[in-house]
Amino acid sequence: MNTKTLGYSTMIVSATLMGFVGLFARNINTSGDVIAFTRMTVGAICILAILLYQRKVPLLSSTKLTPSVIASGACLGLCLAAYVSATQYTTLANAVFLIYSGPVFSTILAAIFLKERISRLTAMLLSAVFLGCLFVIGIISYDSQSGLVITLSFSRETFIGDMLGLASGVGYGLYLFLSRYRSDVSSDVRSFFNFLFGAVAIGIYFIISPPSLAEMDTSSWIWLLAMGFFIGFGALSLLTIAAKHLKAAELACVSYLETVVGAGIGILLFSESLTLLQAIGGILVIGGGMGEVVIGMRKKHQLPKQAQFEH
Template sequence: MNTKTLGYSTMIVSAALMGCVGLFARNINTSGDVIAFTRMTVGAICILGLMFYQGKTSLIKATKITSTVIASGACLGLCLAAYVSATQYTTLANAVFLIYTGPVFSTILAAIFLKEKISKLTASLLTAVFIGCLFIIGIINYSATDGLTVSLSFSKENFIGDMLGLASGVGYGLYLFFSRYRTDVSSDSRSFFNFLFGAVAIGVCFVVKPPSLADMNTSSWIWLISMGFFIGFGALTLLTIAAKHLKAAELACVSYLETVVGAGIGIAMFGESLTLLQSIGGILVIGGGMGEIVISMTKKRVALKNSQLEH
């Protein structure tokens, strides 16, 4: 499997798992920072155990810890904590929209600091999935009386939640951006340090505001640990692998698949429904994200075929 195929494959699975966050979170009776801390901690323990079993722990010792390694993990942990907390203080639409400004931030930062070129086609696909995301979460809506409306607002009542949502978006964008540095670090080691420094960053927040576990029952603990394994260890490890093999814009396109998975779970398991605009949004997200993959694969096949004909 070539590096691009590996990057796209791991990113698709990661986005699908991340789309299951709502399913797990609705069954856990605690705050968002506790959920995020558990995801980071379980992820760190699992990847360390896996590396020990494979005899790769020497890779951890050999890794030079730099500011970007620490920053990527810290940004990932804090953005996840801020996102879940944001849903408790503002509307879900605002929270989801604001965290998904992250890939846009990372694409702009990568273009400025890493000199990554954004083709017109990639920019068009990124725009398509972004607009599709707005349709799905209801930021852009339509009614016979009001016509096409944009519902994002920063009211006094939602200010704290909106600021947390914006922080989660910035944190996610910075994580994607910092992940493009130090590509010399193995995926296993990078995953471990992402989990570790993510947990440490959230742990520092616990010192300022201690968490409450008073409402946690047996069912909540089972859901919490399961979430830590599947959406912590599984999804974020795959995201780390993808970030090593894909450009920021490519990651951005495919990451929006998460909104489609989340909407599908809502329909199948919670009796939620999609409006016409949300359905169109889903098509835009899938078409934009998959379009990046299909076009990349097609170019490689054409190039390979031309190379074979020349020889």
């Protein structure tokens, strides 16, 4: 399997698993920062177990820890904690919009600092995917009397929540951007450090805002640990692999598939309604994301043929 195929396939599975966050969270009676900490901790334990089984633990001590490795994990943990806190102090629409600005932010950073070129077609597809995301999550909706309605509203009362939401988006974008550094580090080792420093960052956050487990019952613990395995270890490990093999813009185009999966679960399992505009948004997200996959794979296959022809 070539690197692009591996990158796209792992990103699709990761985004799909991420879309199940809402399903798990609705069955867990605790705050989101505890959920985020569990995802990081379970992920670190699972990766460590794999390294022990493969006898690769010495790689952890031999890997040079640089600021980008430490910061990428910390940004991942803090962006998840900040997002949950944002939903408590501002509207859900604002919080969701701000965290999903992360992939676009990472694309801009990669273009500036890593000199990753963004083709005109990829830019168009990313714009279509982002617009579709706004339709799916309800930021842009349609009302028969008012027409198109944008539900975002920033005010002094929601300032703290909006800043936390902005921090979650910046943190998510920085995580995706920093993951493009240090390609010499293997994906399993990088995943371990992401989980480790993400858990440490949230642990520091707990000192400022202590969590509560008073309402946790047996069912909640089962759901929490399952979420830590599937959407912590599974989804975030695959995201680390994808980030190593895809450019930031390619990663961003596919990442928004998460919103479509989340909306689909809400419709199928919780009888949530689907508007025409949301359906159009889903088509834009899937079409744009899959379009980028097809284009990326075609370019990858054309390069060896061109090189052979020139030779």
